[in-house]
Amino acid sequence: MNVIGYTAVVAQVALVVAGAPLLTGLMRQVRAKLEGRAGAGLIQPWRDVRKLLRKQPITPTGTGPAFRAAPALLVATAAVVAALIPLVSTQTPVRRHADLIVVVALLALGTVALALAGLDSGTAFGGMGSSREMTVAGLVEPTMLLAVFALSIPAGTTNLPAIVSGAIHDPTRLASPAGLLATAALAVAVLAEAGRIPVDNPATHLELTMIHEAMVLEYAGPDLALVELGSQMRLTVLLGLLTSLFAPWGIATSATWTALAIALVLFALKVAALGAVLAAAEVFWAKVRLFRVPELLAGSFLLALLAVTASYFLSGTGGGL
Amino acid sequence: MAEEAPPRPQDAPVPAARELGGSAQVRCIDAGSCNGCEIEIGNAFGPVYDAERYGARLVASPRHADVALVTGPVTRNMAEPLRRTVAAMPEPRLVVAIGDCALNCGEFAGAYGVEGAVGDVVDVDLAVPGCPPRPEEIVSALRRVTGR
Numbered sequence: 317m318n319v320i321g322y323t324a325v326v327a328q329v330a331l332v333v334a335g336a337p338l339l340t341g342l343m344r345q346v347r348a349k350l351e352g353r354a355g356a357g358l359i360q361p362w363r364d365v366r367k368l369l370r371k372q373p374i375t376p377t378g379t380g381p382a383f384r385a386a387p388a389l390l391v392a393t394a395a396v397v398a399a400l401i402p403l404v405s406t407q408t409p410v411r412r413h414a415d416l417i418v419v420v421a422l423l424a425l426g427t428v429a430l431a432l433a434g435l436d437s438g439t440a441f442g443g444m445g446s447s448r449e450m451t452v453a454g455l456v457e458p459t460m461l462l463a464v465f466a467l468s469i470p471a472g473t474t475n476l477p478a479i480v481s482g483a484i485h486d487p488t489r490l491a492s493p494a495g496l497l498a499t500a501a502l503a504v505a506v507l508a509e510a511g512r513i514p515v516d517n518p519a520t521h522l523e524l525t526m527i528h529e530a531m532v533l534e535y536a537g538p539d540l541a542l543v544e545l546g547s548q549m550r551l552t553v554l555l556g557l558l559t560s561l562f563a564p565w566g567i568a569t570s571a572t573w574t575a576l577a578i579a580l581v582l583f584a585l586k587v588a589a590l591g592a593v594l595a596a597a598e599v600f601w602a603k604v605r606l607f608r609v610p611e612l613l614a615g616s617f618l619l620a621l622l623a624v625t626a627s628y629f630l631s632g633t634g635g636g637l
Numbered sequence: 638m639a640e641e642a643p644p645r646p647q648d649a650p651v652p653a654a655r656e657l658g659g660s661a662q663v664r665c666i667d668a669g670s671c672n673g674c675e676i677e678i679g680n681a682f683g684p685v686y687d688a689e690r691y692g693a694r695l696v697a698s699p700r701h702a703d704v705a706l707v708t709g710p711v712t713r714n715m716a717e718p719l720r721r722t723v724a725a726m727p728e729p730r731l732v733v734a735i736g737d738c739a740l741n742c743g744e745f746a747g748a749y750g751v752e753g754a755v756g757d758v759v760d761v762d763l764a765v766p767g768c769p770p771r772p773e774e775i776v777s778a779l780r781r782v783t784g785r
Contacts, residue, residue, distance in 0.1 A: 354642070536726075
């Protein structure tokens with residue numbers, strides 16, 4: 317059990333680190349094909365990272381520790397989250413620590429680190445990006461917590477592996493009104509947290525419309541490589557969290573090598589499919605105006621609240637709350 | 638739809654292409670152009686010519702960029718911003734001058750607001766002549782940078 321459990325954790329982190337740029341490459345490729353372009357290829361984000369690591373590191377004058385620490389902190393929090401979330405196996409040595417609140421707090425830590433770095437850079441756009449990112453984060457975190465609480469009521473715990481293995485053994489939990497409402501709420505929260513259309517446009521060149529990009533305008537070379545890798549890893553773990561919670565089939569609940577191998581392949585396929593669907597949808601969506609983002613996020617918060625209420629009243633037992 | 642990729646340009650890739658390894662982030666700098674060259678650059682990254690398939694991508698910040706595409710004669714007000722923008726780019730960096738105005742001030746030579754050609758203000762690594770240059774020529778210059 318222990319060897320397989322540790323292998324599962326290492327495999328989760330390795331797959332997220334190696335696969336995150338490929339997921340971005342896949343999403344850009346899907347977008348390019350739909351726009352009638354040929355596209356740069358799946359491994360282009362890895363080429364970008366390799367090139368950035370070779371470039372000259374620059375620390376702009378006037379920046380302090382917050383600016384220097386943020387890229388490493390962003391990647392580190394994403395890697396710890398990748399190890400904690402039951403992406404391929406619920407039987408891991410860290411399963412007792414994989415609490416929902418810890419996961420959301422770690423993601424928030426990465427967000428705050430980057431927001432402080434944006435302020436630290438001292439440029440107008442950096443501060444503006446940080447302010448916007450915090451506005452969005454303040455609306456997203458409660459939605460994420462509430463949406464997963466709706467699923468934790470039938471499971472009677474906020475422990476993610478317990479929620480996931482409960483859903484695998486009792487799939488009717490997911491098809492319930494609470495499960496569907498929570499899916500919709502968490503999907504919107506994930507889009508906002510990962511900085512995708514309709515909340516933020518990762519490919520924009522217009523500083524006035526930027527949220528995430530505005531904070532990282534001053535990064536160059538290896539630091540920028542870490543920031544880009546960190547953002548891509550966050551997108552991957554957030555999509556992975558979504559698939560683990562709402563399409564948990566295939567995740568290993570027993571400590572066998574075959575179950576682990578199947579789970580790894582299925583995880584890659586599920587996240588790639590979800591990413592491709594998201595990229596295709598983004599071609600048809602427009603970014604919403606910044607002042608309408610709170611309306612969108614308040615709507616998703618309402619869905620999450622309804623999910624919790626429905627879960628509490630409709631689950632019959634009332635769960636462990 | 639994207640046209641078939643034309644054969645690789647005859648001229649050898651620039652020396653920095655090895656270090657870039659098939660990836661070049663591009664920052665456009667309008668130093669005083671009439672916007673003719675900007676339209677052609679926009680086309681080079683559009684669906685027909687699709688410069689992105691060779692690894693070039695437009696970015697929003699000189700800190701992220703490997704290549705500066707400079708257009709237009711350098712006006713007095715843009716000389717210092719151009720110098721600072723190129724200085725803000727991390728090494729190895731390349732400056733590509735796009736269009737006749739960037740090479741020798743073109744139509745605007747001798748005008749009272751013009752400081753000089755791009756080569757008079759910063760070091761130019763590659764030049765793309767034309768008024769305006771065709772998107773194919775811009776793409777082929779970018780392919781010499783990415784080496785693809």
